[in-house]
Amino acid sequence: MIADNLRGIINELPSDVKLAAVSKFHPVATLMEAYSAGQRVFAESRPQELAAKVPLMPPDTEWHFIGHLQTNKLKFVLPLVSLVQSVDSFHLLEAIDAWGIAHSKRCEVLLEQHIASEETKQGFHVDEICRIFDRRSGFAGLSVKGLMAMASNTGDTAVIRREFTAVRALFDSLHSKDASFEVLSIGMSSDWRVAVECGSTMIRVGTAIFGPREY
Numbered sequence: 001m002i003a004d005n006l007r008g009i010i011n012e013l014p015s016d017v018k019l020a021a022v023s024k025f026h027p028v029a030t031l032m033e034a035y036s037a038g039q040r041v042f043a044e045s046r047p048q049e050l051a052a053k054v055p056l057m058p059p060d061t062e063w064h065f066i067g068h069l070q071t072n073k074l075k076f077v078l079p080l081v082s083l084v085q086s087v088d089s090f091h092l093l094e095a096i097d098a099w100g101i102a103h104s105k106r107c108e109v110l111l112e113q114h115i116a117s118e119e120t121k122q123g124f125h126v127d128e129i130c131r132i133f134d135r136r137s138g139f140a141g142l143s144v145k146g147l148m149a150m151a152s153n154t155g156d157t158a159v160i161r162r163e164f165t166a167v168r169a170l171f172d173s174l175h176s177k178d179a180s181f182e183v184l185s186i187g188m189s190s191d192w193r194v195a196v197e198c199g200s201t202m203i204r205v206g207t208a209i210f211g212p213r214e215y
């Protein structure tokens with residue numbers, strides 16, 4: 001079932017678009033079904049859950065962090081992940097940079113752009129992202145690899161398309177100045193096809209692979 005879900009998505013996904021399997025709230029046995037079907041990139045949103053799962057999965061599993069990250073949890077998360085997709089404040093950015101410098105690492109991060117109409121969603125506005133981009137060479141402990149965004153929670157595809165198109169425009173303008181700014185992480189279970197049409201380079205899909213989460 002999980003293998004079938006994965007295969008269905010991968011068959012439809014252009015080969016240059018990456019898939020992060022969002023495994024939050026699912027047990028390791030469930031993740032292993034996806035691993036056995038060939039999936040290697042998993043994304044988690046809670047530090048404790050991530051730390052509990054990592055030692056139980058094969059060592060070539062790659063982990064991304066996609067949740068709201070508090071700076072006091074950085075030391076648990078950063079050693080375990082290859083990408084923090086959800087950097088949503090200057091404070092967090094500076095704390096990751098400091099950790100990277102202290103550990104002689106360049107942590108790869110995405111800046112979360114606020115595009116949805118819901119005020120509860122996290123993220124930077126366009127001017128803030130441009131300001132960070134212009135300062136990017138000043139961060140010795142991290143590398144800003146691109147943008148992540150979540151569309152409004154709506155069934156209205158036109159709204160989603162408009163929001164994704166806006167992130168894509170910002171992404172294109174920054175990517176044209178720096179080719180290493182190369183990741184555009186948009187698209188979840190309900191809207192990944194729209195995101196791919198709008199130029200996503202990475203989708204983050206949970207429910208459509210693993211089924212509903214039990215909170």
Ligand SMILES: *Cc1c(COP(=O)(O)O)cnc(C)c1O
Nearest residue numbers: 022066188189190204205206207
């Ligand atoms: C949970 C989550 C997803 C996956 O959502 P699904 O609808 O289950 O595919 C993607 N991105 C972020 C940031 C999430 O928190």
